[in-house]
Structures are given as structure tokens and as C-alpha cells.
Amino acid sequence: MSVLAAIGEILVLIGTFFYFLSALGLIRMPDVYNRMQTSTKSATLGSLGVIVGTGIWAVGKGHSLAWIVQTIAVAGFLLLTNPISAHALIRAAYKRGIPLWHGSVVDKYAEHLAGKTEADEAAEKEAPEAEGVSA
Secondary structure, eight states, X not given: OOHHHHHHHHHHHHHHHHHHHHHHHHHHOSSHHHHHHHHHHHHHHHHHHHHXXXXXXXXXXXXXXXXXXXHHHHHHHHHHHHXXXXXXXXXXXXXXXXXXXXXXXXXXXXXXXXXXXXXXXXXXXXXXXXXXXXX
């Protein structure tokens, strides 16, 4: 067994462990927001481990270097798109009105929206005054 094949197998095992953590997080977390956060981070790391490990393992078994290039390209795509898609899903769930877990202490997005509303109200108050002054 070559060193590259051994490294690839270890990365696949590490990725599988992160997949297990992702599944465990889906079962254990109390609300959709915590579940998405746990599963996205773990599944991203699991996918990276399994995909890159497969590429390294294949090269260690005598296949061409194209395996590494292809698996790194796929891993890069996943690394960029998984967090973005999770953010979009969580934001849609929040805007849809899915409640937070009752034990959640901080809701920064609600604070952000409240601050944004206050800023919009202040801008509306200043806008008619500015129009009257310039006229």
C-alpha cells in the first residue's frame, strides 16, 4: 500500500466521521436553525474529507493525477456553495416565521431588522424636511 493511498483512506474515514456528526446534529438539535448550522458545517467538512480523500487514494492506487484535479475542483465548489445555500435556507425560514427554540437567548437578526426599521423611519422623517428646504 502506498503512502498516498493510506492518506486518502484516512481522509475518507475523517470525512465519514464528520458525516456521522452531521446526522447526530440533525437528531439532537432543537430547532431548524441549529440543525441547519450543525449539518452544514459537518456535512461540508465530511464532503471535503471524502472527496479529496478519494482523489488522493485513487492516485495512490495508480490512477492519473486528473483525479486530484477533479476532486479538488468539486471540493472547492462545495466549500463555496454549501454555506451560501444554508444561509439562504435559514433566512427564508426566519422570514417565513419559523420560531426559534424557546431556549435561544440571542436573536441578532431581529435586532438587525429592528435597527434597520428605526433607520428607515428616521430617513422618512428627514426626507420631507429636505424636500421643503430645497424647494
